[in-house]
Amino acid sequence: LQLPLFTPLSLSHCLSFCLTETVMDTRTATAELGWISFPANGWEEVSGYDENLNTIRTYQVCNVFEPSQNNWLLTTYIDRRAAQRIYVEIRFTVRDCASIPSVLGSCKETFNLYYLETDRTVSESIKGVEYWANAPFLKVDTIAADESFSQVDFGGRLMKVNTEVRSFGPLSKGKGFHLAFQDLGACMSLLAVRVFYKKCPSVVQNFAYFPETLTGAESTSLVIARGSCISNAEEVDVPIKLYCNGDGEWMVPIGSCSCKAGYEPDNGNVCRACPQGTFKSSQGAGLCQQCPLNSRSTIEAATLCGCRNGYYRGDMDKPEDICVPSAPRNVVSVVNQTSVQLEWHPPRETGHRGDLSYNVLCRRCHSNERRACQPCDDSVAFVPGKRGLKETRVEISKLRAHTSYTFDIQAINGVSNKSPYPAQQLSINITTNQAAPSVVPIMHQVSSTSRSFSLSWPPPEQPNGIILDYEIRYYDKVNTTRSFYRPG
Template sequence: MPLELGCLYTERAATAAAMATGRCLWLFLWNILCTSHCIYFPPNEVNLLDTASIQGDWGWLTYPHNGWDAISEMDEYFTPIHTYQVCNVMSPNQNNWLRTNWLQRNGARRIYIEIKFTLRDCNSMPGVVGTCKETFNLYYFESDRDIGSNIWENQFVKIDTVAADESFTNVDLGVRRLKLNTEVRGVGPLNKKGVYLAFQDIGACIAIVSVRVYYKKCPAMIQNLAVFPDAVTGADSSSLVEVQGQCVDHSEERDTPKMYCSAEGEWLVPIGKCVCSAGYEEQRDSCRACEPGFFKSSSGDQLCAKCPLHSHSDVMAALFCQCDTNYYRSASDPLSAPCTRPPSAPVNAMSTVNGTTVTLEWSPPSSNGGRSDVRYNIICRKCAWEASQCEACGNRIRFSPKQMGLTQPAISVINLLAHTNYTLTIEAVNGVSDLSLESRQFVSLNVTTNQAAPSQILVVKQENTSQNSVTLMWQEPDQPNGIILEYEIKYFEKGKEQQSYSTLKARGTSVTVSNLKPGTRYVFQVRARTSAGCGRFSQTVEIETAKSVSLRYDTTTIIWICFALVTGLIVLLAMFICRKRRCGYSKAFQDPDEEKMYYQNGHLRFPDPKIYVDPHTYEDPGQAVREFAREIEASRIKIEKVIGSGEFGEVCYGRLKLPAKREIPVALKTLKSGYTEKQRRDFLSEASIMGQFDHPNIIRLEGVVTRSKY
């Protein structure tokens, strides 16, 4: 149907020219539409209406009836082509409306109207000056539902006046060149569910080739492992819509992923990201599981790593690798660390005993198990002499610097008991020793501490008491610290310790102290002695001897008793002298002491008692030795073994061979090398003291050696 131009032209020629123009306009439109079906639309644009895809009449409303016309033709492929045209250029005051159907906005806050149209240059048509226009108006109306044709012109809101950038003339018609204009207008913000569009013609010669109504969106995409869904743009041309992303499968947020959707449908300003979870690594825009033999222990950007030394993984998406048999990880080891094992035993262990202190030294293990945190523990056990039974050393033992967790291969064990067997164990451990089911590796040293002075005797008991004697009993010290050689009993009358006291030696744990005064309170103390010296005296024990029984006789009885005793003594002496004479008494048979007995003035005289001389009164103790002891040549003495040690010397077992006598066993006391002058004087004083004794119950001093045999 040709485009009606109205009846304003009175000349027939003008009317014919206008109708010819309408037919030529359609021919050019057909050529344009044939090439417009394959237009590409950007992915960030969502069409609400595209007349180019409508098969058949668009179904729009026109008002008045002689305004816009729907023109339908077939293209070369026999596809219907539809346009709306109007060309009432000869009549003034044109007001022709073309309204679309109701368009749902589908959540769009702002829509865009793309209009493709052709427009005839008014100057190319004769007789239309003053009535021909080269623009048209675009309107919209919002509603929540389709209200049909019940819309008034004054309900529409004007969007814009649309003018053509290019218009065609008769020349263009002659060469079949039609200039197609494309104009886009935006509308927003929209608040209701749908919208109507309207085109108002005010006297132009125009053909609307196609209308596309769309809104813009930011298309779904994956950025930093976060999925951002389609996001409709904002209502304003400058608005930014914040969109929060969702992490892809097997990933997690590092920082909340966000992006902003611009009004042009472009993603801007990415913030935050997602990272692949443990056991997964990034591959393009997804996270894939770690292969067997690989692992990833924590979420992050890192890739799956190969299993560390002495470990393995047999599953997909392994978080860590299992340790091989007999290999372990400590709680402080990262999962990326290799598996390790306990260390071997320490080597080259040695001990040094100094009294009751033992120093241990050793070398590190030959294998540290693959770790650098090797530590050493010391285990102390006290062992009996008779059997192999051992027990823990107890809390009195001190370890310097400490007993457990040593970092250096040396330690001192202090406060051990003297003369005691100990087993000291050095074990090497590291961070996985507690995890291993195998026994710990160690080296043990057996040591014996030196003898020392014994501890104090705690309890001394009174066993028996008489007028002149007291029997005491006690127990061996709790800490003998060696072999008890003897016990020394010190006693004195109470209150007279500063004046004098006496001592007595005993080998057992009991003794009878004789020659005490009756009815007298005595104070007793006991101490033990080993080869290392004497211990402390015990606490004092006070014991009072029994009182003497006094006999009551009269004077006459006492005189007769004395007379009888004297008479008896005289008779015994007379009988003894007579018997000696009668038996031929000879001086040749006298004992040495008997030679010293003689009569004087009718009285029998006994030899004078020997006087003890204190060697400390001599300025030179050697002079006292020469006076009271005889010198023995060193070559006549043979030492066989050491049987004990004293304060400043050793006691040895040996043999002595004197001239014209047979070899006899003797005990020899020697002065230790490195002695002090005081020790030498004490040693010589002891020899001079022993040389003054001559009694069957006292050890006899054979002699001294003061000169070397070399």
């Protein structure tokens, strides 16, 4: 009695995060399966077509009219690939015994599944009754059909198909195994047999990478998988591990990693470098931050933003603190011929430090160009001083009249000496008022006649302004004073 084939169905035996590795699938066979059957009139291999008109190989048996059936079917050798527990998905059809007349009690609607661990292929010459009567197979289960058929729709080639999954283990005695199917009097077809094992997929969790891991020998087994931190992440707690359960799902995470300094988390599985202009000072789940005021980072993955020239941080300051101080502000001057008073506002950013002070630098300039300026003489006086000022004012005296000066007011704190660059400063250019010039240092007689003479002289050493003219006085022998002016 031959049975028609069926339209194959699909069935998943993994939850959403499980992986399966197939080690045998009869649906992919392109030639005869070549399994061993005993006795010869028992299981029979036949060909058919699936719903996509692909050729598939199946086995069927239907010796229901003969009592005491004991038909064996042995698969080829299957390499277990280090798996300790194997799953078998069987798709089959069974004829309803009640629909077959005159079979009495010899008809069955079940079959038995066995396996045999071994390191080598069982010889095809094994055909003796003694072997099969005492075969060293281990029974997996007796499998019954959930649905049996009594009438076949030959036009649609459809029938009631059963899909059952069984597992067995632990496997440890051989590198592989054979499956064996025992028929005791059913009218059935093995339409597809798929053999597979489960494993937990590789995964990144808590910024740690866990490799693919085979499930354990029992369905309740938990297999420990050691993790390693992903690139640019560091351990938070050790050891880092996950447990792979019998269903191929990860569970019970222990330990974790987090992005190291200079890197921020992205989508929970990548640590990305902080872009230029940002930083992250410590390991953890925090994000990159913009550089604090008066600082910058010119590289990726910065852990600290360096202070700009003239700004500083103290040894106890945090990387998140701004760099201080900024320059003084709003300087005001009061100028006369030989002195100047300066007042200013404190810097806008002080970093809440209490050690702010000021230095006042003086330069005398011979033109409007800064490179023509030279430090002032030591004779210039500063009240109350020119360094370490606590107040925002200073009076500077003993200056030259009608002279250009540049004054630099520097803001200084306890960490200013950490930088090789000048402190933040505010500069002001002033010109002292005009004053009376100093005396002409010397006079020379150039020539003379009976009625005239010529004189020459150098300008005053300190003109203290623009010389408009010179006044010359002369006296005759009788002490009468006369004078005239000569333009300068």
